[in-house]
Amino acid sequence: MFTFAKNLYTIGVTLNEKGIQKKIFERGLKKMRILMLSWEYPPRIVGGIARVVHDLSHRLIKDGHDVTVVTYKDGDTPEYENDKGVKVYRVNNYMINPNNFIDWILQLNFNLAAKASQLITTEGSFDVIHAHDWLVTYAAKNLKDAFNIPIVSTIHATEAGRNSGIHDETQRYINDTEWLLTYESTEVIVNSNFMKGDLQRLFGLPFEKINVIPNGINLTNFNGIERDYDFRRNYAMDNEKIILFLGRLVYEKGIQHLISAMPKILEGYHDAKLVIAGKGGMLDDLKAQVSSMGLDNKVCFAGYLNSKQVCKMYKAADISVFPSTYEPFGIVALEAMLAGNPVVVSDIGGLNEIVTHGVDGMKSYAGNPNSIADSILALLYDHQLCDNIVKKAKAKVREEYNWTKIAQDTHFIYQKAICETMAERQSKQIAQENAKKAKKAKNNESEITNLLSFKKRQAYA
DSSP states (O other): OEEEEETTEEEEEEEETTEEEEEEEEOOOOOOEEEEEOSOOTTOOSSSHHHHHHHHHHHHHHTTOEEEEEEEOOTTOOSEEEETTEEEEEEOOOSSOOSSHHHHHHHHHHHHHHHHHHHHHHHOOOSEEEEESGGGHHHHHHHHHHHOOOEEEEOOOOHHHHTTSOOSHHHHHHHHHHHHHHHHOSEEEESSHHHHHHHHHHHOOOGGGEEEOOOOBOTTTTTTOOOOHHHHTTTSOTTSEEEEEESOOSGGGOHHHHHHHHHHHHHHOSSEEEEEEOOOTTHHHHHHHHHHTTOTTTEEEEEOOOHHHHHHHHHHOSEEEEOOSSOSOOHHHHHHHHHTOOEEEESSHHHHHHOOBTTTBEEEOTTOHHHHHHHHHHHHHOHHHHHHHHHHHHHHHHHHSBHHHHHHHHHHHHHHHHHHHHHHHHHHHHHHHHHHHHHHHHHHHHHHHHHHHHHHHHHTO
16 A cells, blocks of 8 residues: 655555555645636636636635636736735736637637746646636646646537538637547536537547536625616517527527517517617628518517626526527526526536426427417516426525535545646656666566576586
């Protein structure tokens, strides 16, 4: 039995005929130094990664850990900020214009790695690197190789999933970079069982290497926020029920199918208004679709909303709909459920795992406008169903998707990665020692054989 200890951890390693077996024993909980690498962090919010990194980091701080975030400096945001205990360092990209987005990401990774290396040199090493998505792969790998720090990666979505496959060389490059990050990571985190299956299928990862930890939501987000009727009247009349979509305006979010469902919804319930909040590349196409269907008076594009406006919009809405055709998790559904909106979601991906149909939300067939309309109309017609769904949905979010539980589960994965890295390091040391012993024994045997041969020759001389 060999043991190796670092701070709070003891790793027992036993040797048997099959090789090395690891047993991990936790001695106690002490402060851990964690490096978060992310290309977005509030106030820069591109997708869902920013909120996950923000909320997870703050919960880990409350649990007594030291968290440093290295991210991209967007606009006039400060290069350094102490965000309620989370140390946030932001780096600029190079002044030269890249040829494309891939080159831009590579340039950013150089600067992320440089800043993190500087912090390690001046303040000491980190216990673990938590890398968020392919966008920080090269920075994470370089830091791992240079400082021997284990990587835990979270894959929030895959390129193949976003595009229903890999169709060009840029997508192939991103897909391969995702594989590289999972390969270099000691442990991989995904936010749903759907994503776990996706990663196993795409990258052939071992089952035990992928850990399912759902995203969470700050349970105090809507404390003290009531319906603001003046705000609501900017988007709908008092007699109209607001059907809300909130998110990026991209193909996989399925907004086009929700718009296509509006004629059937309006036929069954005239006093309804669809409000689409967000920005994205499909904005012009969606506006053209609305005009061609003659729905200009019944569909409102609210544009991008800041965090306070988002809370007000959820409170103003009567139903929230997320008709995605691909969704690894769907944190917007949790926000709507906590805000008190009955939700309609597609029966795919993480959304399918969050909602139980008719119990804490309604489901529709992905990409099917008729199915979307039926689920929305069921809620518009039945107030008791809405009340029951809202009550059970709030309880579910509070119990299963709170950051306290999620941070504890994530910390356990950090411990696991650190211990595995130590065990691997120790097993290599054991293998090297055994190899030296074997070489020494072979040399001794050779010397004895030569000596006996010499004595035998001398005896017959």
